[in-house]
Amino acid sequence: MLHYVWYTLLKVRYILQKEHTMSSQERQAIVSLLATLLLAAIFLGYVLPRYPSGNPYSPEVFHFWGLAVVILVPVSIAANIAISIVFSIVYSMATQEKAAFFSDERDKFIELRGLRNALYVFLCGFFLAMGSLAIGMPPSVMFIVLMCSGYGSGMVGNLSQIYLYRKGS
Amino acid sequence: MGTWAIRNNIRKLRFHHDEMTQQQLAEKVSVTRQTIVALEKGKYTPSLELAFRIARAFDVSLEEVFFLDENPS
Numbered sequence: 001m002l003h004y005v006w007y008t009l010l011k012v013r014y015i016l017q018k019e020h021t022m023s024s025q026e027r028q029a030i031v032s033l034l035a036t037l038l039l040a041a042i043f044l045g046y047v048l049p050r051y052p053s054g055n056p057y058s059p060e061v062f063h064f065w066g067l068a069v070v071i072l073v074p075v076s077i078a079a080n081i082a083i084s085i086v087f088s089i090v091y092s093m094a095t096q097e098k099a100a101f102f103s104d105e106r107d108k109f110i111e112l113r114g115l116r117n118a119l120y121v122f123l124c125g126f127f128l129a130m131g132s133l134a135i136g137m138p139p140s141v142m143f144i145v146l147m148c149s150g151y152g153s154g155m156v157g158n159l160s161q162i163y164l165y166r167k168g169s
Numbered sequence: 170m171g172t173w174a175i176r177n178n179i180r181k182l183r184f185h186h187d188e189m190t191q192q193q194l195a196e197k198v199s200v201t202r203q204t205i206v207a208l209e210k211g212k213y214t215p216s217l218e219l220a221f222r223i224a225r226a227f228d229v230s231l232e233e234v235f236f237l238d239e240n241p242s
Contacts, residue, residue, distance in 0.1 A: 023203045104200035105216050106207060165203075168212045 025107045026165040027091070028084060029114075033158035035083040039076050040151040047072070056138035065143040072147075110164045118157030125149015174241035177234055180209050182227045198222040 022030075047068050052060040103111070129145040183189040191205040198219060207213035208223075215223070224231045 023201055025201075026203075102201075104204050105219060106200065106204040106213055109213075168203075168207050168210060 023107075023165065024088075025103055025110075026162065027087075029158050029161040029165065031084055031087045032080060033155060033162065035080050036151060036154045036158065038083075039079055043072060043147070043151075051140070056140055061138075061140060065140070068143075068147075110161055113164060114157040114161040117160040118153040121156045122149050122153035125152060171239065172241060174211070174238045175214050176211060176236055176238045177208060178236075179205070179223065179234065182229065182234060186227060194223070194226060197226040 050064070052058070052064050054060070125145055126149065129142045129149065132141045132145055133139070179194070183191070183194060191202050191209075195202045195205045199222070200219065204213065204215075208215060220231060220235055224234045227234065
């Protein structure tokens with residue numbers, strides 16, 4: 001696990017060192033990845049400790065997860081957009097570089113490939129979540145697996161985009 | 170049917186057009202410079218529309234820009 005974290009940090013440093021060659025879309029993918037990580041950390045730190053104790057099949061548990069998802073989805077979208085806008089402004093101010101928001105056909109192609117990989121991950125997570133119910137595990141396990149696959153798929157989508165941009169395809 | 174690869178003469182055509190820069194070509198055909206880099210390296214195959222726009226930017230036919238390599242290494 002530590003090796004993996006260390007390897008990821010080295011990879012991020014390598015990417016940042018090559019930042020001057022990055023396109024704005026590539027930077028955006030990195031920012032989006034970091035935003036997803038940040039939101040996942042906030043979710044784990046803020047929402048999970050409020051999990052209701054007691055019977056795992058009680059209506060409170062379903063109410064808790066329902067509320068968590070209903071709040072999480074719009075907040076995540078809004079936070080992601082806000083972080084991207086703030087980054088673009090700060091980056092433009094820091095580098096005096098005009099922000100290019102337009103994306104061409106190759107950017108869209110890379111975005112679609114990232115989305116495809118993200119959907120594969122979410123599909124696997126969905127089957128795992130349903131599998132957990134099928135083998136008689138409590139519903140909270142299903143919700144946790146679904147949440148994790150949601151965040152995981154977002155990260156895989158962003159990582160795929162960064163990889164494809166780095167590869168030059 | 171063997172494997173074919175689509176190659177291009179973009180680098181050569183840029184040279185013959187007063188050393189047109191990648192950025193200048195990118196602006197002419199409305200793509201990013203990174204896309205031109207990927208095209209020149211052969212790592213990206215453009216859409217038919219972009220291929221025509223590139224040919225028009227150099228004022229040549231499509232076949233003069235892109236060609237089929239029937240024996241890719």
